[in-house]
Amino acid sequence: DQQVKQNSPSLSVQEGRISILNCDYTNSMFDYFLWYKKYPAEGPTFLISISSIKDKNEDGRFTVFLNKSAKHLSLHIVPSQPGDSAVYFCAASKAGTASKLTFGTGTRLQVTL
């Protein structure tokens, strides 16, 4: 039962353009959402998060949007840079679950010159 889904396994974007990574979830009890970035041979690193009481959170070039009614969130990267090429994991958690994060399967972003 995959509660967090990233339906696009890969995405290719030109440098300077916008990258949009999508994530869907099925569990309405999730109230906190995160994006992690992973380079090869490294562990995932925290990128940005959003609480269910918000619909947008911005940090520099990264913005996460949350649509609770659609159970959908997206990560926008503007402008995209070659160093953004990595695998991006969406994750979700619910209150009272002892910090347990449920991850999606990841989207590999390739930013081309």
Add this chain to the structure above:
Amino acid sequence: DTAVSQTPKYLVTQMGNDKSIKCEQNLGHDTMYWYKQDSKKFLKIMFSYNNKELIINETVPNRFSPKSPDKAHLNLHINSLELGDSAVYFCASSQWNDNYGYTFGSGTRLTVV
């Protein structure tokens, strides 16, 4: 100075063997985790320890036994290794219920032949 360190980074072993993966964190966190990333790239939680106490124990074969001698260490011992155990195992740490502070190690790639 690595925040969450796992050893070994690579492990190749034969079916039926017993092996251990060690994890140490120097962040002062009180919660540690083991996640498994399988061939489908799905990152799934296996165990979570808070202050040396087992908090999360997902549906994992009892051949997998975590051991937390203190807050800074969480080791994973696997008995009677099977081909299906081949995966990348990530250790992580955080403060209790602090979603920002999830720090991952760089992973241990286990290959069972």
